[in-house]
Amino acid sequence: xxVRVQNIRKExxxxxxxxxxxxxxxxxxxxxxxxxxxxxxTTLLRLIAGLESPTEGTVxxxxxxxxxxxxxxxxxxxxxxxxxxxxxxxxxxNVSFGLKVRPSSRRPPAAEIRRRALDLIELVQLSGLEKxxxxxxxxxxxxxxxxxxxxxxxxxxxxxxxxxxxxxxxxRKELRKWLREIHDRTGHTTVFxxxxxxxxxxxxxxxxxxxxxxxxxxxxxxxxYDHPVSPFxxxxxxxxxxxxxxxxxxxxxxxxxxIGLRAxxxxxxxxxxxxxxxxIELIDxxxxxxxxxxxxxxxxxxxxxxxxDLGKTHPSVEIELPPERASSTDHTxxxxxxxxxxxxxxxxxxxxxPRPVASPAAELAxxxx
Amino acid sequence: xxxxxxTRWRFRQPSVIPGFGLALGVTLTWLTLIVLIPLSGLIWRxxxxxxxxxxxxxxxxxxxxxxxxxxxTAFIAAVVNLFFGVVLAWVLVRYRFPGxxxxxxxxxxxxxxxxxxxxxxxxxxxAPNGWIGSILEPLxxxxxxxxxxxxxxxxxxxxxxxxxxxxxxxxxxDKEVEEAAATLGAxxxxxxxxxxxxxxxxxxxxxxxxxxxxxxxEYGSVIFIAGNLPYVSEIAPLLIxxxxxxFNYPAATxxxxxxxxxxxxxxxxxNSIQSWSRRRYSNGA
Numbered sequence: 001x002x003v004r005v006q007n008i009r010k011e012x013x014x015x016x017x018x019x020x021x022x023x024x025x026x027x028x029x030x031x032x033x034x035x036x037x038x039x040x041x042t043t044l045l046r047l048i049a050g051l052e053s054p055t056e057g058t059v060x061x062x063x064x065x066x067x068x069x070x071x072x073x074x075x076x077x078x079x080x081x082x083x084x085x086x087x088x089x090x091x092x093x094n095v096s097f098g099l100k101v102r103p104s105s106r107r108p109p110a111a112e113i114r115r116r117a118l119d120l121i122e123l124v125q126l127s128g129l130e131k132x133x134x135x136x137x138x139x140x141x142x143x144x145x146x147x148x149x150x151x152x153x154x155x156x157x158x159x160x161x162x163x164x165x166x167x168x169x170x171x172r173k174e175l176r177k178w179l180r181e182i183h184d185r186t187g188h189t190t191v192f193x194x195x196x197x198x199x200x201x202x203x204x205x206x207x208x209x210x211x212x213x214x215x216x217x218x219x220x221x222x223x224x225y226d227h228p229v230s231p232f233x234x235x236x237x238x239x240x241x242x243x244x245x246x247x248x249x250x251x252x253x254x255x256x257x258x259i260g261l262r263a264x265x266x267x268x269x270x271x272x273x274x275x276x277x278x279x280i281e282l283i284d285x286x287x288x289x290x291x292x293x294x295x296x297x298x299x300x301x302x303x304x305x306x307x308x309d310l311g312k313t314h315p316s317v318e319i320e321l322p323p324e325r326a327s328s329t330d331h332t333x334x335x336x337x338x339x340x341x342x343x344x345x346x347x348x349x350x351x352x353x354p355r356p357v358a359s360p361a362a363e364l365a366x367x368x369x
Numbered sequence: 370x371x372x373x374x375x376t377r378w379r380f381r382q383p384s385v386i387p388g389f390g391l392a393l394g395v396t397l398t399w400l401t402l403i404v405l406i407p408l409s410g411l412i413w414r415x416x417x418x419x420x421x422x423x424x425x426x427x428x429x430x431x432x433x434x435x436x437x438x439x440x441x442t443a444f445i446a447a448v449v450n451l452f453f454g455v456v457l458a459w460v461l462v463r464y465r466f467p468g469x470x471x472x473x474x475x476x477x478x479x480x481x482x483x484x485x486x487x488x489x490x491x492x493x494x495x496a497p498n499g500w501i502g503s504i505l506e507p508l509x510x511x512x513x514x515x516x517x518x519x520x521x522x523x524x525x526x527x528x529x530x531x532x533x534x535x536x537x538x539x540x541x542x543d544k545e546v547e548e549a550a551a552t553l554g555a556x557x558x559x560x561x562x563x564x565x566x567x568x569x570x571x572x573x574x575x576x577x578x579x580x581x582x583x584x585x586x587e588y589g590s591v592i593f594i595a596g597n598l599p600y601v602s603e604i605a606p607l608l609i610x611x612x613x614x615x616f617n618y619p620a621a622t623x624x625x626x627x628x629x630x631x632x633x634x635x636x637x638x639x640n641s642i643q644s645w646s647r648r649r650y651s652n653g654a
Contacts, residue, residue: 051548071551078552084545088567088646098553101563146549153553 001062001156001189002027003048008057010043017043019213021057025157025191030183032200033193035210036236041193042161044210048191049159050074061156077150077188081162083142085134091145092130095120098153120148123182140171147179151186160192164199176203197237201225209233231344234274241317243290243310245273245343252343255311260288260337271345275338277305277320283335291335292317299323308334408629415622426623431599432608436627439605440635442516443584446523450580451573453524454531455566461532462539476532479525484589487525492594495521514596519604522590527580534576535569542568571647578639585632 003025010018018040025031033041046052048059050071058067066074086094096117099108108116121130124144134142143163150158163179164172180203183190194200200207201221209216209224209232217224217233228234235242246253247268252261254273263271283289292308295316299305303320310317319336415423426432461473479487495502495512502513512518542565550560588606595602605628612621 049552051552071548072554072556075554076552078549080545080549082543082545084543084549086546086550086564086568088570097550097555097563101550101553101555101559149549149553 003157003189003191004060005044005048006058006060008044008047008054008059010040010047010052011055016213018047018054021213021215023208023215023218025189027189028187030180030190030192030203030205032204032207033191033210034195034197034200034207036195038212039210040213041195041208041210045159045161045191045193048157049076049078051078075153075156077153077155077158079143079146079150079158079160079163081165083134083139083146083166085142085145085149087134090131090133091121091126091137092117094134094145095130095148095152097149117148117152120152121145123151123185124148125178138171139167140175143167143175147182151188155188158188158190160190162193162195164196165194172199179203201237209236211236228274228342231272231274234342234344239277239318239320240274241277241319243273243314243317245271247271247343254290258288259290261341263343266343269345271343273338273341273343275341277318278303279340280319280336280338282321282325283337285335289335289337290317291333293333306334411622411625411629414618415626418619418623422619423623423626426620427627429620431603432605432620432624432627434600435603435605435608435624436631438516438519438602439585439628440631442519442523442604443581443587446520446527446584447577447581449520449524450527450531451577454528454576454580455535455569455573457528458532458535458539462536476529479527480529484526484587485593488522488590488593491518491522491525491590495594513594514598514602516595516602518594518596519591519602522594523584523587526587526590527583530579530583531573531576534579535572538569538572571643574639574643574646578636578643581639582632582636585628 005021005023005025008018008021009016021040021044023044033044035041043052047054050066050069050073054067058065060066061074086097089097092114096113099113099116107113118127118130121127124147126141126144126148129137129141134145137145143166147160147163164175167175176199192203201224204221206218206220207224208218211232217229219227224233224237228237231242234240243254245259247263247266247270248258249268250262250264250266251258252263252271252273253259290310292310294306295309296307297304300320302323304323306319306321307316308319319334418426457476461469461476492513493499495505495518497503497506497511497513499513502511505512510517512521546564546568547560550564555563586606588604588610591604592607595604595607597603597607605624609621609624612618612624
């Protein structure tokens with residue numbers, strides 16, 4: 001079922017946890033709410049569930065206004081970070097709980113409940129464990145029970161609050177893949193909250209990046225990574241470097257010299273240059289480039305990370321190189337130029353727009369060699 | 370195979386915590402001095418009676434009645450305490466209201482107050498000319514000087530046990546578990562009866578066992594309110610005192626031995642139910 005969140009505002013005391021948030025979730029979609037802690041992502045999820053009520057705004061399930069409905073009436077499936085299983089019940093009882101508590105008019109017969117619960121236990125690959133108690137299961141197994149329990153009520157929408165947050169890295173990876181498969185098989189509209197960008201980018205059809213109670217960007221993982229619309233998204237997703245630069249007649253200047261990158265049609269003035277550590281090329285001899293002294297060098301899996309000092313007044317930048325390239329360069333001084341980059345103007349320069357979401361931002365393919 | 374040796378029971382499990390021998394020695398010595406020697410003395414004395422003699426003393430009608438009253442009233446009082454103790458703990462854990470701390474502190478008063486004082490106060494209230502007694506009297510309900518009075522006194526002394534055992538467990542209940550029940554469509558009543566209360570069962574049973582044990586042994590508060598009519602409202606501990614005052618030591622030890630035996634059996638049963646339910650769903654989820 002499609003879910004629409006319209007102009008939601010939520011205040012805890014005087015502090016707005018969400019400020020005028022709108023979001024359309026398509027039917028059958030797997031969508032991730034991604035953001036640092038305190039960004040309001042869990043609050044948004046709980047508002048959709050009905051575990052919190054909005055200060056202002058509406059939540060639609062399909063064409064129906066769900067805002068006035070209680071949690072029980074919304075018929076959602078919710079999976080908590082710490083599983084929240086009923087520990088005095090077996091796996092089977094946990095999974096069938098949602099069907100057993102239905103009023104007798106809507107409750108399937110006992111045999112049918114049992115059959116459906118066992119089917120779900122099989123779906124989450126826990127067959128044979130249905131008589132166990134939660135205390136006798138591992139963390140990953142518990143979370144799968146929690147998912148089966150949530151799906152048993154045939155929810156309009158499946159909501160997962162940091163579902164893998166309490167698990168170790170290996171199990172998390174496995175479950176991630178497995179959740180994707182379950183989703184593809186069952187087709188439930190699914191919203192999950194995470195602070196792990198890798199998880200969001202790998203798993204979701206679309207990612208909603210949130211910060212400080214507002215949505216920064218909604219898009220496919222490719223969009224979010226390749227075309228971030230704000231400095232926040234650029235900085236939050238993946239690795240990035242940022243430098244304060246000056247624009248002068250279409251040329252980008254760093255400190256007192258041009259760095260060989262052009263930003264055509266941009267008005268002169270101060271701006272911030274963002275680029276990813278791997279989107280760079282090394283240059284021999286510098287006629288318009290960035291250059292710095294290597295202060296640290298680390299090997300991370302298949303690449304070598306170099307930390308460069310570009311001058312006292314700037315934070316150091318990091319670049320990534322194939323190990324063989326890195327060792328062949330002169331280790332004391334490296335000259336390079338970003339091959340892909342993005343410029344964001346200072347907030348003050350575009351006073352009419354509160355966030356630089358739509359501010360003049362130039363994105364250029366590589367220029368010059 | 371390696372697991373064979375590890376499954377064999379060993380007196381001492383290897384541990385990084387030192388002092389096992391010393392700690393166990395102190396524990397056993399202490400338990401022997403305080404509990405085992407007096408109790409075995411009791412059994413020793415009563416075993417000197419001979420079986421037929423012992424049985425005739427135990428099956429004496431007055432003794433049987435006293436034991437029935439002691440265990441019966443203690444059981445009823447523990448059931449009442451289990452119910453109201455859980456409600457009281459619920460209120461103290463779940464709600465914030467002015468005077469909460471005072472009520473929380475008041476729960477412990479029955480521990481501290483001399484039981485005789487409690488007995489006299491309750492008698493004054495529930496006697497036919499007391500505040501509550503005078504209201505109940507026209508309705509034909511008599512509390513003081515009947516077994517009902519004994520139950521009232523035992524409810525008083527047993528109250529803190531249930532509250533204090535259930536309260537910490539209730540405080541640890543995760544809010545998410547209730548939210549999970551709600552998202553699955555359970556209404557409030559279903560959440561409480563199917564999710565919350567079963568989780569409190571082990572703690573509730575512990576409190577019940579403690580309140581019951583305390584009730585069986587209670588003497589001070591009961592003798593004032595009970596009226597102590599033989600065959601009607603005479604409790605076993607009182608009968609023991611009476612026998613002692615008659616220098617009838619064999620009868621006193623016989624009653625005491627039966628009390629010891631019955632208490633032990635009942636506590637054993639309650640404890641095994643409790644450890645069974647605890648084993649099933651302890652350590653988390």
